[in-house]
Amino acid sequence: MTAPLFELTDQERSALWRQAETTVHHGPDGVGEDALPARVKDALHDFGRDPGKTGYMLLRGLEVGVLPPTHSDGEPATLPGHGTAGLGMLIAETLGTMIGYADEKSGALVHNVQPLPGEETRIEGSGSVAFDFHIENVHHPLRPDFIGLICLRQDHERTASTRIASCREALELLKPETVRSLRQCQFHSNYPGSFTRDSTVEPAPSGPHPVLFGSPEKPFIRFNSHNTTSLNKAGRAALRVLAEALEHVCHEVVLRPGDCAVLNNNIATHGRSAFTPRYDGQDRWLRRFYAIKSIPHSVREMMDGSRVVPPLPAIEGIW
Structure with a gap:
């Protein structure tokens, strides 16, 4: 089964880029109902309502504008005010509410995913080794419902892949006893590196929680192959x-x-294949963003009009 592929026309591409360049300066709060071309908006709404078995869709043909080198003298480019951030805002707001996390990248709404010198083996966006299947922010009680990955630049060999695997497709290969085990609250998930980069203390893992939940035919998943563990032999x-x-x-x-x-973060796990960065200004470069369908009122009060989810210690009493 292949995921939906939506290809923009030249007219849609130009119209969306013009809107993105305006949106990035006003922020996602200014995204109106008619900000996207109708056909693009309808495709995203359809995916939001029914992500299908694969749990992802691919938008093709977006403008990415003029780009600086991925790195200069080892320092990553950040692209403040660039239209690609506006694209992320437009897509995220069409799917739900764009959010960031105070604990991750200082609450940034758009993340740069690019290899960094000396971090090649890190299991996060700054690395270049293979990254196995995971959902975003597995440890968090308020995980994003959707994530978006916009490609600005490919790796030199043009072979590095984003690897996407749906729990709903995988379910067909699992025996009933495996599914029963995965539905039990016997799993714990450690914080990902992007949340602990500046921490000197290793936070206690979240859990216990199930790995599969929801209806038997259409499950959701909470899993990170690097971070999710079980103390139970059957669970492992x-x-x-x-x-x-x-x-x-x-x-x-x-x-x-x-x-x-665009991935449904409750259905589609993702990872990446390994690649070899050269740090010559032309390395692989993606931009990532999150969207969520709803935020509890108590959390919204703590956010005080921002789009940044407060640090975990401030909200952990809500769940």
Whole structure:
């Protein structure tokens, strides 16, 4: 099964870029109902309502504008005020509410995913080694419902892939006893590196929580192959079987400039293949953003009009 591919026309591409360049200066609060071309808006709404079995869609043909080198003298480019951030705002606001996390990248709403010198082996956006299947922010009680990955620049070989695997496709390969184990509250998830980069103390893992939840036919997933563990032998065995099933149903998506992969973060896990950065200004570069369908009123009060979810210690009493 292939995921929906939506290709923009030249007219849609130009109209969306003009709007994106305006939006980035006013922020996502200014995104109106008619900000996107009708056909693009309808495609995103349809995906938001029904993500299908694969849990992702691919937008193709976005403008990415004029780009600086990915790095200069080892320092990453940040692109403040660039139209690609506006694209993220427009897409996120069409799917839900764009958010950031105070604990992650200082609350930034748009993240740059680019290799950094000396961080090649890190299991996060700054690394270049293979990154196995995970959802974003597995440890967090208020996880994003959607993530978007906009490709600005490919790796030199143009072979690095975003690897996407749906729990709903993997479910067909799992035995009932494995599914029962994965639905039990016997799993814990450690904080990802993007949340602990500046911390000197390792936070206690979240949990216990199930890995699969929701209806039997259309489950949701809470899983990070690097961070989710179980103290139970059967639980550990179930995690291994799940990882194998996700590998079996994996979609290898080689994003090219102007592509945006939009994932339902409760259905589609993702990872990346390894690549070799050269730090010559032309390395692989993606931009990532989050969207959420609803935020509890108590959390909204603490956010005080911002789009940044407060640090976990401030909200952990709500769940």
